[in-house]
Amino acid sequence: MKAGHVKHCSLRVNTVFLRVFIGVFYFTGMMPSLFAQDINNLHIEKVQDEGISNNYINAITQDKNGFIWFGTGEGIVRYDGYTYKTFRNFTGDASSLIIKGIETLYPENKKLWIGSIAGLSSIDINDQTIKSYYGNEPLQVFSILPKNDSVFWIGASTGLFQFNKKNSEWKRIRLTEKNIFISSLCDDKKGHLYFTVQNGFYCYTISTGAYKFYHPGLSTYPKSGKNVTIPFTTSAIDKEGNVWLGTWDAGLVRFNPKTEEIKVWSHQTDDVRFLPYKIVDDILPDDNGNIWLANKEGGLTIFNPSKNKFVNYPVEWGSENKISAAVKSLFRDKSGTVWIGSENGVFKYDPHRFFLSRTQMLLQTDSGLQKTHISPLTMLKDKDGLWWMGMYEGLFIFNQKTNILQDCNKKFGLAPNLPVFNIIQDSGGAIWLTANNMLVKVLKKTSHGNTSFHTEIFKSPDIQRAIYNLYIDKENRIWVGTSSQGIFRFDPVSKKFIPCHYNETNILHRIKQIRTFCELSKDSMLVGGDHTGLILMHTNSGSFERVQMGNTARLEKDYTVNVIYKKGENIWIGTEFNGLWQTNSHFKEPLIETINDGLPSMDISAIQSDRQNNFWLLTGTGVVEFHVPDKKITVFDKKDGIQNLEELYSIIASNEGDISIGCRGGIYNINPGRIVKNKQPPEVLITDLKIFDKDYIIHKGETIKLDYNQNYFSFEYVALNYTQSKLNKYAYKMDGLDKKWNDAGPRRYVSYANLNEGTYVFNVKACNNEGVWNNVPAKLILVITPPFWHRAWFYLAFAVVVLSIMYIIYAYNMNQLKMRSQLRDKIARDLHDDIGSTLSGINIFSKIALQKINSDTRSSRELLEKISSRSEKTMDALSDIVWSINTRNDGMDNFLTKAREYLAEVLEAQGIPYEFNTDPELENLKIGMADRKELYLIFKEAICNASKYARCSFVKIGFSKFKDTCTLTIHDNGRGFNVTAVSTGNGIYNMKHRAEKMDAAFHIESGENKGTLVTLSFHIPRFR
DSSP states (O other): OOOSSSOOOOOOOTTTTOOOOOOOOOOOTTSOOOOSOOGGGOOEEEOOOTTOSOSOEEEEEEOTTSOEEEEETTEEEEEOSSOEEEEOOOTTOTTSOSOSOEEEEEEOSSEEEEEETTEEEEEETTTOOEEEEOOSSOOOEEEEEESSSSEEEEEETTEEEEEETTTTEEEEEOOSSTTOOOOEEEEOSSSEEEEEEBTEEEEEETTTOOEEEEOOOOOOSSOOOSSOOOBEEEEEEOTTSOEEEEESSSOEEEEETTTTEEEEEOOOSSOTTSOSSSOOOEEEEOTTSOEEEEOBTTOEEEEETTTTEEEEEOOOTTOSSSOOSOEEEEEEOTTSOEEEEETTEEEEEOTTOOOOEEEEOEEEETTEEEEOOOOOSEEEEOTTSOEEEEETTEEEEEETTTTEEEEOTTTTTOOTTOOEEEEEEOTTSOEEEEETTEEEEEEEEEETTEEEEEEEEEOOTTOOSOEEEEEEOTTOOEEEEESSSOEEEEETTTTEEEEEOOOOTTSSSOOOOEEEEEEEETTEEEEEETTOOEEEEETTTTEEEEOOOGGGTTSOTTOOEEEEEEETTEEEEEESSSOEEEEETTOOSOEEEOGGGTOSOSOEEEEEEOTTSEEEEEETTEEEEEETTTTEEEEEOGGGTOSOGGGOOEEEEOTTSOEEEEETTEEEEEOGGGOOOOOOOOOEEEEEEEETTEEEOOOTTOEEEEOTTOOEEEEEEEEOOOSSGGGOEEEEEEETTOSSOEEEETOOEEEEESOOSEEEEEEEEEEOTTOOBOOSOEEEEEEEOOOGGGSHHHHHHHHHHHHHHHHHHHHHHHHHHHHHHHHHHHHHHHIIIIIIHHHHHHHHHHHHHHHHTTTOHHHHHHHHHHHHHHHHHHHHHHHHHHHHHOGGGOBHHHHHHHHHHHHIIIIIHHTOOEEEEEOGGGGGOBOOHHHHHHHHHHHHHHHHHHHHTSOOSOEEEEEEEETTEEEEEEEEOSOOOOHHHHTTSHHHHHHHHHHHHTTOEEEEEEOTTSOEEEEEEEESGGGO
């Protein structure tokens, strides 16, 4: 069933389980002509079955993108020339089809509309989302036709409706019958709508709503009783404006709207003027005036109204390649291909697809004409149009008009079953042929309308084996190549065979089996044969030389040459295992065509040229058409109608330009001038994008944005050329990555990985089976977004962070410089204040002692004792300063060691017992230089006070760590003091001041005769 240009729908009659289809040929301007095809000799081919969900094809159409869609008994199926994709009904899933059984299809720009026995649905042809539309009553939709851009005409089982696509509203068109069954619709584009019903059809005037019913009086065959209901099943309008109508049981009807004349073609007899079968399910008019009919069990029927003739392609039940079931639907696509839907799959007629037509030869025997299976080894169509054929069984003459093959062995005095390998005609009209090891000359004479033949046979004792090749040069010299005895020249005057042997010192045997001759000039001829290589023979002198050509030197010199063919300045050489060569008379480096270039085989057995600048080659696996200008190779094999590839021995070109190929029991005839080339470049679509093997829906014209880590993806694409789709070829390029096009051959996918961030444009183009490229590629824009660390804001933030770090480092260094300066100043002050004042005192005491040393010995001794005491204090102070500024002492373990040394020096020297408890975790802590000094001085001051003023008998020191806090406690059992009274003393003040510098908590607890407890707490991270 069609949509777009031809519309179809089905009629269902419950009593007989009918299904019929409509056809509306409402627009033909966009569709190409089906060419001036010969409807008597069409090749109908089976479309692949593999992958299609259901073979019952009710409807066929083509969407705007170019995909072919089939409406089947199991849903709708999309076909791209390679694979099928099925969309089904799933119970309870509103996003699936409304039902499985499809009746009609109609394509729009972005949607495909689907009519079924359950209603109306649509599918978006890009994202493939499905939507269904329900009316106020259940509807069986059999036909869809546009009224305008927003409204459809709907032909349903209960009448005629309008459907508004914008608001999904349904409107019934009132007719005389409420529930009239409408099976098809068609629009004449002149304001009239035609629709078929039971027993007739309506003409509906769109502007006024008026209608007229036509009820032709039709008869069935065989005739039935009166009042038989005859359903009208389908309709279509041809380019002349005639309305064609199909019926169930009553044949084909034509209605002329101008004269209202009705003409009927019914199924009555075997006469070609009558329809082959009584049921017409679908109608398809073509541009040549022919009417194509889906003739149900009758197969495909084509009616030529001008000749009043039906041509039928019947159902061949059980056939694998021909129409094998009842034909249900027809559709013609944009390229002119006719698709044929049947109850057993899809078939098609492709006007671009060339199939070899075969003429079956009928052998004339004593018992009458019989089909034969013998194969021509050589053929000649003489100047009078008579076909001469050499077989393994001898000599035969073929009458092309009657297809009768006549055994002429006895007629020409030849023994039966002598193989005839060669038949040629000389410039005088004589026929020369070889029969086994004999040379035969046949003269044909015609007198008063009677033809007689005179035969002369020549033999030589030197030729005991078969003659494989016969050649007449421009000097009318006859050259004979034998199967095992080399070359001979036949002299017609002396009737003798003159041997022309070629020997070479470096080979074991002389050249024996000769397969081909080719004249280059009066004195030179190329010779080839079995393991001969290419030999140049100088005919006047009888000398030989081996021909070496460039890149053929790598081959063994005794390669086999099957055929040499000269046309113009070019020489074509067919080899046994080395493909096809092209050179010239100067033997320049040849162009070599091999299987890598498209040849089906490396064995070329025959070469012939036509008038279209093509060469035709015979190989063991097919017939090759080689187009010289673009080196395009087209292969014809079993899929093109050749039955026995291994038995193609001979090929000739007639004066009319036809190419004829001898085959088993017949001849394949080719008219190269009538081969229709597929010049339409294919539409290319990107069908799928996979990101890490997960499908991504593509909307046409959309820009795809991917994250930086989604940089492994693949594309699938297709060229929508349905003529030999497997010969389509592709090329792709990723703008932003590739500098040139990449040849993908027939491969339909490509993958990319690890692409950097940026904008890319994927381009893909394709050529059809004839090598015609679509140079407007399909494009898809991809943007791979950069990771956050490659974005501008990150660079800005990073720069700010770096600058901040640089500033922090700078500020830190400056602070360290400042701290070092302050430390030097402090050390200088300490040295000045402590050491300097002490040294000044020592200096004064020294001078006084010197003055009194002789007069007052006792005073001098006291002064010297003061000098000694102050010197000792100065040394201790210097030691403390050096210890505090030495970075090696930054560890808390060094502080503890220093503290223990001081306790031993002070308390042990005075005989005061003590206890020093430390937390083991303290030894791993670090403490800064300044704070280490303050901590030590506080410790030293507290111990000094306990030993000097407290008059204690025991001191307990504790240094502990809890979480992030260290606590130092010094507790003596001395006489204590009133904290309030002495709080302004220098010792306590200094300790508090030093604690403040450390940002530490300092506390003293004491009382009269209660001892003293000094507590210092500070935070650990400061000292790490």
